[in-house]
Amino acid sequence: MGSEFQGHNLVYSVVIAEALVVLHGLQFALDLSFSNVILESDSRLVVNNIQKSSEDYSESRPFIWDVKNLARKFQRCRFQFIAREGNGAAHVMAIEGMRTEGDSFWVEDAPLKALEVADSDRRSGRPP
Structure with missing residues (x-):
């Protein structure tokens, strides 16, 4: 339905970067008025930290807290781990985003390479 790329040059932790991606993804979905x-x-670690009900003492704690609060604004919101190999289009979108200057937003569209990879995934039976 849509995707975005926002550069964060000062983030040196992969876990924090992944938590920021989730946070920005939720905000993007909210901005597009999605309810489900x-x-x-x-990132299995980030998904696990979001899903657990016990106190989170990881370095991504402030971002996970924001994710959980933002998730409450949706009618339904589910988080799930998917291996990078299971979503080639998302990886291509991330690479495409890194090539551009500034932030990028795609709504009901995507770079041609990402569309090709998603179509290839769909034809081979892998999730898009």
């Missing part, structure tokens, strides 16, 4: 969201991430 399934957010997939290739």
Whole structure:
């Protein structure tokens, strides 16, 4: 339905970067007025930290807290881990985003390479 790329040059932790991706993804979905969201991430640690009900003492704690609060604004919001190999289009979109200057937003559209990879995934039976 849509995707975005926002550069964060000062983030040196992969876990914090992944948590920021989830946070920005939720905000993007909220901005597009989605009410039911399934957010997939290739960071098992971030997804686990979001899903657990016990106190989170990880370095991504402030971002996970924001994710949980933002998730309450949706009618339904589910988080799930998906291996990078399971979503080639998302990886291509991230690479495309890194090539551009500034932030990029795609609504009901995507770079041609990402569309090709998603179509290839669909034809081979892998999730888009």
